[in-house]
Amino acid sequence: MSDELLTKLPSSSSINKEISAALSHDKKHPIIAIEVQGQIYDLVKAYDLKNEKINFITTKDTEKVEEIIRHDAAHVLAEAVKSLFPDVQVTIGPVIENGFYYDFSTPKPFHESDLELIEAKMKELIAQDNQFERIIWSKKKAIEHFTSIGELYKVEIIKSIPDDQEISVYKQGEFLDLCRGPHGLSTSYLKYFKLTKLAGAYWRGDSKNEMLQRVYGTAWLTQKRLDDYLYFLEEAAKRDHRKIGKDLHLFHLQDDAPGMVFWHEKGYTIWRIIENYIRDKISQHGYREVKTPTLLGRKLWEASGHWEKFGQNMFTSEVEKEVLALKPMNCPAHVQIFNQGTKSYRDLPLRMAEFGSCHRHEPSGSLHGIMRVRGFTQDDAHIFCTEEQVADETLSFCNLLTEVYKDFGFDNVRIKFSDRPTVRAGDDSVWDKAEEALKNAIALTGLSYDLNPGEGAFYGPKLEFVLKDAMGRDWQLGTLQLDFVLPERLDATYVSPSGQKVRPVMLHRVIIGTFERFIGVLLEHYNGSLPLWLSPIQVCVAGVTNEVDDYAKFVYDEICKAGIRCSIDISPDKIGYKIRNLSGQKIPFIAIVGKAEAEEKEVSVRKFGTQNNSNQKMELMEFIKYIKKESQKRGTN
Template identity: 40%
Template sequence: MATAKHEDVDYRPLMSSSDEGLDEVEPRWSLTLNPSPWRDRAIVAIFVIQTLLNVLLIASGLYLYSRRGPSNPIFPQLTYSPAQNVLSFNVHKFYEGFGENITIYQKEPSDDVDKAWEDLYSFGISEIPRSTAEKLANKTYPLVGSGGNYIVELDVFHQLHCLNTLRMALSPEYYKKKNLTDLERSFLEPPHARHCLDAIRQSLTCNADIATYVWYWDPRDEMVKPTGNVVHTCKDYDRIVQWAKEHHLHSHFDNKLYVEDDLELAVSFSSLSTREGMSVTRLTPLLIFCQRSSRPTSLNFHSFAPLTRLAHTSATAMADVHPVSSSARPVHLPALENKHADVMANGTKKTKDKKAKVHLDSQHPLELQPPPEYIDHRIKLFDQLKAEYVEFVKQQSREEITITLPDGSERKGTSWETTPMEIASGISKSMPERLVIAKVDDVLWDLERPLEKSCRLELLDFEHQEGSYLFTPLMTIRLTAHIGKQVFWHSSAHVLGEACERHYGCHLCMGPPTEDGFFYEMANTARPVVSTDYPVLEKLADVVIKDRQKFERLVVSKEKLLEMFAYNKYKKYFIETKVPDGTSTTVYRCGPMIDLCVGPHIPHTGRIKAFMLTKNSSSFFLGDANNDSLQRLYGISFPDKKQLSEYKAFLAEAAKRDHRKIGREQELYFFNDLAPGNAFWLPHGTRIYNTLLEHMRGEYYKRGYQEVISPNMYNIKVWETSGHWQNYKDDMFVLDVEKEKWALKPMNCPGHCIIFDSRDRSYKELPIRMAEFGIVHRNEASGALSGLTRVRRFMQDDTHVFCMQSQISQEFNALFDFMQHTYGLFGFEFSLVLSTRPDKFLGTIETWDRAEAQLREALDKQYHGKWQLNPGDGAFYGPKIDVTIRDALNRSFQCATIQLDFQLPERFNLRYRSADDNENVEKPRPVMIHRAILGSLERFIAIVTEHFAGKWPFWISPRQVLVIPVAAPFKDYATEIATKLWDRGLFTDVDNSDNTLPKKIRNGEVAQYNFILVVGENELKERAVNVRNRDDAGTKNQGAMIPLDVVADKLVRLKASKGLLNKLD
């Protein structure tokens, strides 16, 4: 920016002692007053009165000036901004922006240009104390765990974001090639670009720049032209930037967490309305006087202004935090009545609700009126088919049946009449309200669905846990955790689907449960989903819930399904591809919502007592970026409101432990768009990574493993042999090398098969325990990437055991011991599930039965009564044991899977010489056992990070010891100590900075050093250290003074013990 100094500007003082340029003019007349006593008295009186008036005027002016704040009188700051105290003004000359007179911000897109723009506003998110937030013109959101601070952003930084968005939109081809996230990609889509365009329009008209554009004579073109190289009076942007950086929100802000807040604004101007052109066209003197008093004011409008270093600054009024596509719940907004709130989509009256007030955009009513035509079409066809089904049920013969309960007791019932709910009512009057679903002969069953024959019956509540399946049109979801929760959340997804249809008129795609809630994705061409839609959708969901809409199940033929969902190409795809010709499947109805779904579901929507939307994002149909772009809404629900409150508290704690947040704060690792899904490990993160490898390598040595290294890339012939090419190629990175296709390995097992087959093998060599810290690559969708938990490049502690069938049991016992030892180091509890032969399998039943018996024996020996059976869920090539660990927040993570494999030894034709070594007898094949205890090192480190909340056990800590001298004379001694401890294998740092002692100690505590050693005069004399323990509050003020050699020995022993306690013996 070119800055014009004041002396460069041609101006002349209004009051000057110089007479230069003033005409010498003789007076044309003169007035002579004759002396008169009364005239003298009058003149004196007038002079006194005028003096008093002037004094009063000056005093009033000084009073108003002292009360108005630091704003320049030419540019009054009419709404409070936390940054207004830094405002000052200076003179700048703008760039023309043509020819050679351009800046980096105008250049063609490049990494340097992108960075220059981001550097203008990347620090824009700020935190302010509550006392400041109360003065704002608009209510803002609290920061959880910040001691009562709130999140804001000066509007100028949002305006710069908008300007940058429009700049990027000018070069769509360039940014298509960039590895943008889904969120960044959504910024460039027309809805967001149009938002930015109008935001800048509002700002320009709100902060109208009255500097004068001037014209000049261009001798080259021989014409008069306007020029932008003119002088402006500007707010000092550098001071605004300095304020933003001083208040920058450095910590992680969990935008998925909703928190009730009682913040009250000091002054409200709620009567001010938003107009198309400007929000406020005239400010009354009263409003101006209020601003110039000490009381803060509030204006209810949203202004935006594009500001760069090329232009003058505009409004510094505080802007709302800009909502993003994957955003969290918004704050509660002012309530407005909706005239459609009393009519449902199917035309029936809604339940009266005194709280039926939500914030709505006037252009988007609560419900579409009239509702989409497809709703009535579906209902008519459903009613017709339901009537036929009712007649079918009436024709079924009624017989007495026996229902056997889990405790062996029996109940009598009638086929096609008795329901699981009736059985529950006979057991206990309170039981039905607690139930979610039933299980009939191991098949999930609706509670209100009549039983058809004698059966075994289980009644499951929300907390019921076991392995099972949930079938959806697109996928079969294995419910390995809480089956009751999964069914409950699946039903809640239908409630969300109904709300979306009624509000957006969208075409639904699919809505399954997830590990922590549910989602529904849809094609909504009318407008994008934004976080301010959440209260509207939750209001509709609340209406659905209060209506206690029943879930009605109906079996429908493929032909009728295609007719019912003819309007929806996504449902038609599922019907055409997943339902064989001539067969049927089921649909479920609740209210006007009818969905293609196998179920099962809760009895009615009234079972849902707490419902909350958590975030939204974009997705692609079938997860393929070449298909339609969809919008996905996520939610959570519970049968008790208290559980929702507990869930919010859990989210707050989980946010503090987020490994991405801790990774940034402790400088462990980071990610870059130039390598999405690939972690960059920083020195301290690499220490953790290598410590884990060294531990596992040491265990391999003790336990008889042989470490190998296999190639990273293979010709696809290997993957065709293994079967991965047929079933997994879409998830592999494929390359063309010398006119042949190659692929980066997604797993290590084919390479280990090749190593086993590299020479003749004897039974005397078995078992061969082959281990590798193998780097694998998997082509995960960009939208699925998430920190270290879902990456494209990762390392596995992969092991494959080649053994005889008679050795399976002993090898599993050894694996269990290895696993228990490793998880015990981190304090993890774990559970095991044995999955047995599926319907489609490789090999003989006898081989499977023998292998399963050996696994059962091994499990009973090690974990009698502590493992679960999951029949029919084994892989087609062998039974498996899934190992799930639980962290400090009681979350479950599947880390290890131990699998028996009969397939790969056959595919690679692996054999070994048996004891008899008869040439006329075919050599036997080895059994292959796959196992990885840590699984992915990246994912395991993420789990451990959150488990310990960044407070690492000493043996794996990247910052073990910090030595602090109390003053400069003791720096040499501190350095000597650090060197000595480092030489003994301890990660030790020394703080020889000029910070105060309390500051040094505080920095060490924040960085999570396990021990801080403070040294001063006494310690130097005694060759000792003062020890402060991170986890022992008693040592925080002053620890014990211990001889240096003793401390060093204790620290070395503590590291070698690999204990959880941070304590010197």
């Protein structure tokens, strides 16, 4: 392949000569692409470059090569589907973390059995070792071509591209697809892949558009890396919060309330434990808890700017000719409380917290258990402060957030700095000022961060706090956003030392984010076996026979009186069955009581995860004292 490619290389630029020289001798680790100023180019596109400094990407650069391979895989997937199902239209097929997908418009939905068929066709096409060829067309020619073959989604994409922008098409074999690249030299590196699942997705993420069929897959550089990832998926499936929630009777979802959670007693107990913990924690850090309306008038949302940016995602209702919206966030309401009465610089910083119930009209295709819902509650707060107080408040919040995450068992936290998005409120001078202020604040904390360009909130830059779970997965939960815009739009002021009315800085922050998503993360992180302090049932009293029911009830009552969350099983079932059942419910401790325990006022203690012969006899009051002490421990304990 390298020799064939060499014959096509023009010799007009030094960069092409350098590529030619490298291709001619590096056989063990062949060049797949090049990198120029952080941008990856495939070798076909690289020929258009001139004398830039380049970095060769070879098979030693595993992660970069795998991103290219996954792009190749998406194109071969589309080719295979078109070959097997000619009536299907292809839409978009991007690379995602650890894999790729392609969305198809199909008159007949795919079935799981089709994945095997498509995968076999992909292997057949890959074996042909077709070279990827980059072709540049005019916008007119691209529209004509894709119209002629009935690919109307591609035509829609092309029409949205500016007239002065080149249209690049990639070809492998006889298949052509609209694409920017980069791609590998040929399909020869695409050996280790697997199609993983089907899903639905609206065209361009809009629920008003057609529902498409999405085919997910994964691709890797070696068989071992593929096998390791497939094993990871198996383990992740076992930890799926939806399965755990059902098995442990924590919550459920149903079609009558799409994107809304029905919390059962045990699930809501976990919720209340977390809420009370957060309430106590923020109270110690000077926050004042408030409660604001769930329905707010359109005029307020227009004034804040949310109606223009998020109106399509709000649930609305008309009452007496006035349009009201279920709040998708709490910030405008908190400004209304701040605006009541005159505020002085002496009142700042004012830290206003709310466990705010919010609703957003998320597309049904994006809903995912309790991780992505339409009705949710945030541990939300807004800090109104002076510009000089931003650094101290940022440091204080980072310390608070770190304490909370450690208590829940998450020690690995990293920070991303997200700057101005394309769609935003406020002019560039305001954003320059906000970004500089937040960068200066995070610098003073001594914490490191990665840049996350273009991902800020529409009213200000933000810090995103990402934790890593037991499976090595990243979860972005906490945020801190610096906002000069909303105080201006909603006319928030305080009186400065000189007696002038000035705008406060508004810091938007959450720690766990939404209760729903955070509980889902906890369930998957701990595989349903929550630490003792978080467990909805900490102890279950299990009677060996019905002859000891009275003593079992006595033990249960004493444990409950001590403030320990306890249940009791005095059913006629055999003790072995009870233990298996209670262990399946992942209850941390089982207090087994039989005749011997009743006579000695003891319990036989069985800890979750221990073997049958690991029971420990303890005097009842000693056991209660032990559980109370263990319940105070935070972290993973």
